[in-house]
Amino acid sequence: xxxxxxxxxxxxxxxxxxxxxxxxxxxxxxxxxxxxxxxxxxxxxxxxxxxxxxxxxxxxxxxxxxxxxxxxxxxxxxxxxxxxxxxxxxxxxxxxxxxxxxxxxxxxxxxxxxxxxxxxxxxxxxxxxxxxxxxxxxxxxxxxxxxxxxxxxxxxxxxxxxxxxxxxxxxxxxxxxxxxxxxxxxxxxxxxxxxxxxxxxxxxxxxxxxxxxxxxxxxxx
Numbered sequence: 001x002x003x004x005x006x007x008x009x010x011x012x013x014x015x016x017x018x019x020x021x022x023x024x025x026x027x028x029x030x031x032x033x034x035x036x037x038x039x040x041x042x043x044x045x046x047x048x049x050x051x052x053x054x055x056x057x058x059x060x061x062x063x064x065x066x067x068x069x070x071x072x073x074x075x076x077x078x079x080x081x082x083x084x085x086x087x088x089x090x091x092x093x094x095x096x097x098x099x100x101x102x103x104x105x106x107x108x109x110x111x112x113x114x115x116x117x118x119x120x121x122x123x124x125x126x127x128x129x130x131x132x133x134x135x136x137x138x139x140x141x142x143x144x145x146x147x148x149x150x151x152x153x154x155x156x157x158x159x160x161x162x163x164x165x166x167x168x169x170x171x172x173x174x175x176x177x178x179x180x181x182x183x184x185x186x187x188x189x190x191x192x193x194x195x196x197x198x199x200x201x202x203x204x205x206x207x208x209x210x211x212x213x214x215x216x217x218x219x220x221x
Contacts, residue, residue: 025061
């Protein structure tokens with residue numbers, strides 16, 4: 001990990017190529033605070049400027065890292081996330097009812113969270129962990145994860161290759177806009193939940209009656 005922290009993305013791309021691209025993006029997707037999107041854009045610009053990397057392989061490495069890291073994060077969330085929420089969730093107001101509510105909401109809308117989360121900085125690092133902790137079906141997670149990872153890699157990789165450094169000026173406002181939209185959606189969702197929590201909790205109870213147990217292992221359901 002130290003070599004990732006001590007070098008900037010351009011040095012990592014030049015020194016280690018495709019493995020560095022995949023590794024940084026995979027680790028970010030698992031929840032670590034690393035610049036995965038910056039790594040992809042830097043690699044794409046480097047490929048366009050020097051032709052020492054192929055843009056198709058850059059995109060494939062980025063998509064592979066995103067999908068691999070998200071699946072690892074999903075597994076960690078599935079194995080540990082629920083247990084941590086059950087044990088320590090009361091410190092942040094998460095009780096049995098809200099655990100059921102989270103599982104119910106991810107069962108209905110988890111695909112959207114995983115897909116669109118790939119394009120926003122905070123959710124990109126947390127969506128897979130949350131999906132696993134809230135018991136999202138692995139097959140549904142994988143489909144949304146594949147679609148989001150591939151489109152994200154193509155969008156930023158292709159943009160960096162075709163537009164060069166100009167993609168940095170485009171990516172910044174796009175990222176800010178997506179972050180604002182994500183924040184607005186989270187605020188709207190929180191207000192909706194606040195006003196309809198009882199009704200939604202009743203639906204969650206019908207969907208998951210009785211004591212809530214740990215999610216099934218990935219691939220079982």
